[in-house]
Amino acid sequence: MADPSPLLCQSHSRTDDQESSDQRSHKQSISSLDEIVEQGIGGFGWAQFVQAILVSLASLFDSQQSFINVYTEAEPTWHCLNNTTCSSASNICMLPKSSWAWDGNPTTTALTIISEWGLECSSAFIKGLPAASHFTGRLLGIVFLATLADSSLGRKNLLFLSCLTMSVATSLTIFSNNLWIYSLLRFFSGISRTTIGTCTIVLLTEKVGTEWRGQEGILDSFFFTIGTLTLPAIAYTNRSSSWRIIYLWTSIPTLVYSGLLYIFVSESPRWLFMQGRREEAVEVIKSLSPIRDSNQLSLSLVSAVSFRHEPAASSKESSFLSSIRELFVRRWALERTLALMVLGFGIGVVYYGVTLGIGNLGFDIYLGVVFNALLEIPSFFLTFFLIQKWNRKSSLLVLFIISGICSIMAVVANDISNAGKRMRIGLELASLFSAYIAYTVIFIYAIELFPTCVRNSATSIMRLAITFATIFSSVLVAAGSNNEFVSYGVFGLVIICCGFFVICLPETRGSSLCDTMDQQEHKDSVTV
Known part of the structure; x- marks a missing residue:
C-alpha cells in the first residue's frame, strides 16, 4: 500500500508555493508606504468614523479655551446706588465705591476677574496680562513642543498630553486668588493647547486614504466651530455666577475626554512605520481597515510587515529639533515653509482681525460669538465642494483675492453714505466667510506638501505665523477705531499680497502622501 503522506506533503507544498507566489506578486505591486496604507485603510469604514469623531473632539475643547477669556476677563456692567453722586455717564474710576455696584446677582460680585480683583481702573497692561x-505660552509651545509629534512622542501621545495638561491647568485656574497666579496658569494653558490643533488634523488625515483626506480636515474645523457655539451657551447659563464656574464646566469634560482618548484612539500607522514599529502599525491598520475580504487584507498586512524602510530614529542626528532643521536645510522645503508662513500670516490677519472688528460693532457679547461661529457652518459645505473639485492653488488664490477685495470695499462702502453701513457689514461677512474657507483649505494643503517625518512640524510653523498675525490684526483693530482703512483696508491689502505666494507652491490635490524627505524630493523631481 502506497504511503499517502507524500501526496499530502506535495499538496501542501503546492498550496504553500501558490500562496508564497501570490504574496510575492502582491509585495512587488507595493512600492511605497503610501500604497500600503491606501490598500489597507484607503476606504472609510465605521472604525475610521469612530476614530475621526474621537480625535476631532479635541478641537471642541481647544476652541472653548481659545475664547473663554471673552467671558472671564470682560468688564461687567454696573449701576448707580446713589443717584446724587453717580450717573450712568460717570467715569467709574472717579466715583466712590459706595455709590455704584456691579450688575447681576447681588450675592456674587466675582462675575469676572475684573470685578473680583478690582481691576476696573487698572492699566491696559494689567488687564491684558492674562x-x-x-x-506667550502658545508661541513657546509651538517652538518647543510641536516637533515631538514627529519624533519621540507621536501624534496620539502628544495630543493626549496636551489635552490632559490643558484640563489640569484649566482646573487649577479655578483656585486662583490673584491676577498673577491666574496669568501664570493661563500661560501654562497656552503652552499645553498649542499642539492640539496640528496633532488633531495630522492624526485625522493620516488614518485615511487620499479620497477621504479633505473630508477629515473639514471635520476638525467643524468640531472647532461646535466648541465656539457651546461656550456662549455655558457662559450664558452661568452669567449670574462666578467666572470660576465657566472654567469648571469646560475643564471636567476635557479631563474625561483625555481618558477616552488615551484608551480608544490609535496612533497614526504612518508615524509607527517611520519609527520602525511595523507590528504596531499593522495592528492599527487591521483595526481600521474597511476591507471585507480577509485574504486581501492579510496580503496587505504581510506586505506591510515585510516592507523595508529605515526608521526615522536611525538618522545620524535624532533630536526633538531635527524635524525643524530639516525644513530649513533643503531648499525646496525652505521655499515651501516660507511660502506657507506668508500665506498663514495673510489668512490669520483677516480670520482674526475681521472677527475682532465685528465684535466692536456693538453686538451682544454672547450673540456676537454665536453669529461668528454660525457663519462657519455654511463654509464647511462649500469647502467640501472645493477640495473635491478645485485645485488647492487656484482655490486659495481666489479665496484670498475675494476676501481682500471685500475687506477693502467695506471701507469704501462705509464712506459713501449711512445706507452703506449695512453694505459694509455684508462685505465684512463675505470677507470673513472667504477667510473661513481658506483657513480650512490651507491646513489640508500644508499636510499634503510635506512628508510624514516633518508634517506636524511644518503645520505648526504655519500656525506660528497665524499666531503672529493675531497680534498684528489686534493692533490694527485698536488703531483703526477712528479710521477704518487702517484696519479693514490694510487687512485687504495684506491678504491679497500674501495670496500670490501660493504660486510658488506645487499642486497636491489627489496626490499621495510621502513619508521621508528623500521620497518627497524624488517625487517632486519626477513630477517636474
Whole structure:
C-alpha cells in the first residue's frame, strides 16, 4: 500500500508555493508606504468614523479655551446706588465705591476677574496680562513642543498630553486668588493647547486614504466651530455666577475626554512605520481597515510587515529639533515653509482681525460669538465642494483675492453714505466667510506638501505665523477705531499680497502622501 503522506506533503507544498507566489506578486505591486496604507485603510469604514469623531473632539475643547477669556476677563456692567453722586455717564474710576455696584446677582460680585480683583481702573497692561501670558505660552509651545509629534512622542501621545495638561491647568485656574497666579496658569494653558490643533488634523488625515483626506480636515474645523457655539451657551447659563464656574464646566469634560482618548484612539500607522514599529502599525491598520475580504487584507498586512524602510530614529542626528532643521536645510522645503508662513500670516490677519472688528460693532457679547461661529457652518459645505473639485492653488488664490477685495470695499462702502453701513457689514461677512474657507483649505494643503517625518512640524510653523498675525490684526483693530482703512483696508491689502505666494507652491490635490524627505524630493523631481 502506497504511503499517502507524500501526496499530502506535495499538496501542501503546492498550496504553500501558490500562496508564497501570490504574496510575492502582491509585495512587488507595493512600492511605497503610501500604497500600503491606501490598500489597507484607503476606504472609510465605521472604525475610521469612530476614530475621526474621537480625535476631532479635541478641537471642541481647544476652541472653548481659545475664547473663554471673552467671558472671564470682560468688564461687567454696573449701576448707580446713589443717584446724587453717580450717573450712568460717570467715569467709574472717579466715583466712590459706595455709590455704584456691579450688575447681576447681588450675592456674587466675582462675575469676572475684573470685578473680583478690582481691576476696573487698572492699566491696559494689567488687564491684558492674562491674554498676553496665554499668547506667550502658545508661541513657546509651538517652538518647543510641536516637533515631538514627529519624533519621540507621536501624534496620539502628544495630543493626549496636551489635552490632559490643558484640563489640569484649566482646573487649577479655578483656585486662583490673584491676577498673577491666574496669568501664570493661563500661560501654562497656552503652552499645553498649542499642539492640539496640528496633532488633531495630522492624526485625522493620516488614518485615511487620499479620497477621504479633505473630508477629515473639514471635520476638525467643524468640531472647532461646535466648541465656539457651546461656550456662549455655558457662559450664558452661568452669567449670574462666578467666572470660576465657566472654567469648571469646560475643564471636567476635557479631563474625561483625555481618558477616552488615551484608551480608544490609535496612533497614526504612518508615524509607527517611520519609527520602525511595523507590528504596531499593522495592528492599527487591521483595526481600521474597511476591507471585507480577509485574504486581501492579510496580503496587505504581510506586505506591510515585510516592507523595508529605515526608521526615522536611525538618522545620524535624532533630536526633538531635527524635524525643524530639516525644513530649513533643503531648499525646496525652505521655499515651501516660507511660502506657507506668508500665506498663514495673510489668512490669520483677516480670520482674526475681521472677527475682532465685528465684535466692536456693538453686538451682544454672547450673540456676537454665536453669529461668528454660525457663519462657519455654511463654509464647511462649500469647502467640501472645493477640495473635491478645485485645485488647492487656484482655490486659495481666489479665496484670498475675494476676501481682500471685500475687506477693502467695506471701507469704501462705509464712506459713501449711512445706507452703506449695512453694505459694509455684508462685505465684512463675505470677507470673513472667504477667510473661513481658506483657513480650512490651507491646513489640508500644508499636510499634503510635506512628508510624514516633518508634517506636524511644518503645520505648526504655519500656525506660528497665524499666531503672529493675531497680534498684528489686534493692533490694527485698536488703531483703526477712528479710521477704518487702517484696519479693514490694510487687512485687504495684506491678504491679497500674501495670496500670490501660493504660486510658488506645487499642486497636491489627489496626490499621495510621502513619508521621508528623500521620497518627497524624488517625487517632486519626477513630477517636474
